[in-house]
Amino acid sequence: MNELDQAGLARLRDGWISGGTAFELAPAEWKEVATAASSDEQERRLLAIAAQALDVALRPAAPKSLKRRPPLPVLVLPMLPDRLRPPLRAALKQAADARRKAQVIKLVASRGFVTHPMDWMPAASDQTAPxxxxxxxxxxxxxxxxxxxxxxxxxxxxxxxxxxxxxxxxxxxxxxxxxxxxxxxxxxxxxxxxxxxxxxxxxxxxxxxxxxxxxxxxxxxxxxxxxxxxxxxxxxxLGQHGEGGADAPVAELAGFIEEGKAGFIRRRTTFGPAKTKSHAQEQRRAELFELCNLVDLAARFGVTESDFITGWQVGTDNNADIFLSRMIAASGSDAAVAHMADTLIAAGGKPALLVLHLTPRLDIGRQRVLIRQIVKDAQFPAALGQAQDIEAGWLGWDDLSNGRFLAVLRNGISAKEDPPRRAAEDIVETIGYLATAPAAAQFIDEVVAAGLPPASPSLGLLRLNAAMTESPSQSNR
Structure with a gap:
């Protein structure tokens, strides 16, 4: 449509806006369509033609830079039912960081659903989405x-x-x-x-x-x-050594480790961290643990990975225990990781928390044993939030009510000081990821009775969890 036609349409529009008729202002072709009708019908027909022209004929052409994209792919799992989308959005809004948001998405996927794209979409660089x-x-x-x-x-x-x-x-x-x-x-x-x-x-x-x-x-x-x-x-x-370049760092790291003997009847070799003399030495030791591999360090002392772990004196130096756990998680064999996890869990208390560094390498069975022990002992329940790559939605009410966990959590919720209360709220969010749907529902009642406000944002993931009781097949009925 040319500029003259556009100007004619503008005159028609101005006539209607001012409350008058526009028949005489219409193009001759339009008058032929409307001339046989009554005056009111003439205006209605002109208005219909003008609206069609403005809405369709004058629609701006797409710029050449615009590219047509294919439809959004349909995923193999069904979308979350509409009634669950508001609690999903609330849980995502409450998530303080990318790790918490990833937990929300993983929990939904573990129940057999995916999010609506208007609620959440993974980024092109997303490495954590299911x-x-x-x-x-x-x-x-x-x-x-x-x-x-x-x-x-x-x-x-x-x-x-x-x-x-x-x-x-x-x-x-x-x-x-x-x-x-x-x-x-x-x-x-x-x-x-x-x-x-x-x-x-x-x-x-x-x-x-x-x-x-x-x-x-x-x-x-x-x-x-x-x-x-x-x-x-x-x-x-795989129990094999890399190609060169590691001898010097391993020898330096070995200098930070003391070798000893223990036992009167059955003598065994022990390994423990030597006492560092400065902060610079502490930093260098941490760098070396990150740089070296377990198999090379064990070979430096002439023992196997298993013998080195067995001889390590857990609890002598908490930082050294952390460094060693990270080294084993990064470079130990599957057997070495399982051995270290069992050793730390058997030690109980604070050393057991070091297993959290190993969780990405542990099988589901050992992960569950670890989480259950932390919940039961309730010595450091806030550490649950540090666990990585843990399976979602399996922790039952029997696990949560077994031990001192609920009592410790109640004390934290009722505390007037901010740090204990904030730690308790972090635990509530973590349980929202770990619990089964029935356990989540009971846990909400428990923490609200303990003093957590029913409208607390910390309950967002728990409420979503508790609401996801139906299977995908049921939601499609």
């Missing part, structure tokens, strides 16, 4: 081309998969066909950027086995320091 959201992550990253998500990832169609889809596909292959996945990573990773290369090599942890050792050793020449260190840690998990 695998079910991989199509949305890829859609965020780029949805300009059609992907082939149902095809098996191969060397030929590598470029047709976006990063999140690749990671999910490779993770699945590492569980079922580890050698095939490793060959894909070995062939394609060198051409990627350092960050992408690191995320691909990290997938080798899944199903890690002796056959992966040659590839990991080849990474000793990688351009990225982080990748070289990661490869060295994974080799250490």
């Amino acid at each position: 695998d079910v959201y991989a199509p949305w992550i890829d859609w965020q990253a780029s949805a300009e081309e059609e992907r082939l998500p149902h095809e098996k990832l191969t060397l030929q169609n590598w470029a047709q998969f976006y990063p999140a889809a690749r990671r999910v596909a490779l993770a699945g292959m590492r569980r079922s066909e580890p050698a095939v996945a490793r060959l894909l990573i070995e062939a394609k990773a060198p051409a990627e950027s350092a960050d992408v290369r690191l995320s691909l090599v990290e997938l080798v942890r899944i199903g890690l086995g002796p056959d992966d050792a040659p590839f990991l050793k080849s990474l000793a020449a990688d351009r990225s320091t982080k990748i070289r260190e990661l490869a060295g840690r994974m080799l250490a998990m």
Whole structure:
């Protein structure tokens, strides 16, 4: 429509706005449509034609820079029912950081649902969202081309998969066909950027086995320091030593550890942290624990990983215990991680909290044992919030009511001082992630009776948890 037509429409509009008729101002073609009708009908017909012209004919053309995106992919799990969306939004709003938000999303996924995209969408760089959201992550990253998500990832169609889809596909292959996945990573990773290369090599942890050792050793020449260190840690998990460069740091770290003997009848070797003489030495010791691997440190003392852990004097130096736990989590074999966890749990009390550094490497059974012990002992319940990669929605009411946990929590809620009360509220939020739906409902009643306001934001995740009682099949009826 040209400018003259637009000007004519403007005169019609002005006539109607002023309360007059516009028939005489209409174009000749429009008059032919309306001339046989009554005067009122003429105006109505002109108004209909003008509205059609303004709403359709004069719709602005899309700019050339605008690109059409494909529809948002449908995920394999159903969306959360509408009645649960308000408590979901409340829980997300209360989440203080990305880790808390990730817990909300993981809890929802554990119950068989995904969020509505208007309530929450993963970012293109999201590394913590459950695998079910991989199509949305890829859609965020780029949805300009059609992907082939149902095809098996191969060397030929590598470029047709976006990063999140690749990671999910490779993770699945590492569980079922580890050698095939490793060959894909070995062939394609060198051409990627350092960050992408690191995320691909990290997938080798899944199903890690002796056959992966040659590839990991080849990474000793990688351009990225982080990748070289990661490869060295994974080799250490296999009980093998990395390619050079570690002797000097290991020897220096060994200087911070004292070797001794214990037992009168059955003599055994013990290992304990030497007393540091300055803050600088303390910092250097921490750096060395992070830099070195368990298998190399144990070999320096001529013992196995298991013997070193057995001989370690837990409780002598809390910081050294933390450093060692982190080292074992990063570079110890699965057996060494389980051994350290069992040792710390058996020690009870504060040493048991060190197991939290090992949780990403522990199996579900040991994770549950750890959480149950912390809840039962109730010595350091606030530490529950530090647990990482813990399964959502399994802690029952029997677990929560077994021991002193509820009594300690009541004291914290009733405290007038801010630190104890804030710690108690943090515990409430963590239980909102860990509890079953029935336990969450009972726990709400318990903490409200203890003095927590019913409208407290800390109850957000608990309320969402308690409300998710129906299965996805029931919600679709």
